[in-house]
Amino acid sequence: MASIYRLGDDGVALLVAQCYQLVDLKDLDIPPSSILKSPSVQTYIYNELFNEGVLSPIIPPETYRLRVLKALISRIEASEDWDPEEDEIIEPLITALTILMSLPKEDSSGIDSPPLLSFVKYTLPSSTRSQTTKSIATSESRGLIYGFGSTGFRTWEAALHLGTYLSCTEDGRALIQGKRVLELGAGTGFVSLLCKRHLGAKSVLMTDGNAKLVDLFNSTCLKENKLADDQDIQGEVWEWGTALAQEDGSDASVERFDVALGADLTYDTSIIPLLTDTVSTLFSSHGVKKFVLSATIRNEETFNAFLAACRDHDFRISKIQYESPSFADQTGFFHDTRTPIWTYTIEPS
Numbered sequence: 001m002a003s004i005y006r007l008g009d010d011g012v013a014l015l016v017a018q019c020y021q022l023v024d025l026k027d028l029d030i031p032p033s034s035i036l037k038s039p040s041v042q043t044y045i046y047n048e049l050f051n052e053g054v055l056s057p058i059i060p061p062e063t064y065r066l067r068v069l070k071a072l073i074s075r076i077e078a079s080e081d082w083d084p085e086e087d088e089i090i091e092p093l094i095t096a097l098t099i100l101m102s103l104p105k106e107d108s109s110g111i112d113s114p115p116l117l118s119f120v121k122y123t124l125p126s127s128t129r130s131q132t133t134k135s136i137a138t139s140e141s142r143g144l145i146y147g148f149g150s151t152g153f154r155t156w157e158a159a160l161h162l163g164t165y166l167s168c169t170e171d172g173r174a175l176i177q178g179k180r181v182l183e184l185g186a187g188t189g190f191v192s193l194l195c196k197r198h199l200g201a202k203s204v205l206m207t208d209g210n211a212k213l214v215d216l217f218n219s220t221c222l223k224e225n226k227l228a229d230d231q232d233i234q235g236e237v238w239e240w241g242t243a244l245a246q247e248d249g250s251d252a253s254v255e256r257f258d259v260a261l262g263a264d265l266t267y268d269t270s271i272i273p274l275l276t277d278t279v280s281t282l283f284s285s286h287g288v289k290k291f292v293l294s295a296t297i298r299n300e301e302t303f304n305a306f307l308a309a310c311r312d313h314d315f316r317i318s319k320i321q322y323e324s325p326s327f328a329d330q331t332g333f334f335h336d337t338r339t340p341i342w343t344y345t346i347e348p349s
Ligand SMILES: C[S@@+](CC[C@H](N)C(=O)[O-])C[C@H]1O[C@@H](n2cnc3c(N)ncnc32)[C@H](O)[C@@H]1O
Pocket: 151, 152, 153, 154, 155, 156, 157, 158, 159, 184, 185, 186, 187, 188, 190, 208, 209, 210, 213, 238, 239, 240, 262, 263, 264, 265, 271, 274
């Protein structure tokens, strides 16, 4: 009889964590068939990824799971030591495959339709090596193409990089522990959720100019992260260049924060003046001492325009010397590191 599978360093937990983050199939670290053909490993995979009744609602979309399951089964069956007489794919996985194959295809969203949302679960780095995995869940549209409107409906590499820095370094953790945190242009709220749920922030205000994102954060994401009853985290609409208003519409200039965060906000030169004016307001009217920003450097000129605008405001800027591990070495918050991602601290003069 098969022994009960125990999480080990065999890459199975890593694979599950990557699947919950909807990592592209071609980038998944699929363990060798010698591991996958073990019935107890297959049972673990079934329970973690395909046991819909128990796992819903935070479970990868059906089309994604179907592709993963097909890839796993063909990896197992293509192996040289696969013996169809001796070895087997466990019944629940076969049933899951049959059900997933029989489902109608999800309707992919057209240009004008709202983005198709699904839950994405992000595992904290190193969690896949321990028995108690820490994670956060967002609701997003992973298929979004950059610059194609609604960009906040997915979590971008710069946010995952910032999350890795904040959770994996002492300096990063010290920035958040016990602090009142505000996030600008938070999109899915990934960084805000991380700060409140796992990094010990005293309070978090997630802000974005897009009201739909803020609604999604307040209505769905807080609940799925067990933060619905936490008075110290909420989302608010804040469009740069306007005053931060409280939920009831009153002036919020009394609101104080210690640190502000931002990820992937410097992609368009036309919004840079609004962003730096807003950072200036955070320093002058909201008590913020430090703004920490991560940016994917798709176009260095655009980022330089941001740095120049910071100098015009007399901000002190310094680059944090931190690089995320390469994709192959990541154990959580999986992201592509081929395009450079830079992180800066920006402080009032
Ligand atoms: C590329 S997304 C980054 C989202 C998130 N920080 C991340 O890295 O995953 C840029 C975000 O900035 C927000 N944004 C853009 N212009 C803004 C403005 N003028 N005021 C407030 N938010 C804005 C967008 O709604 C979007 O959520």
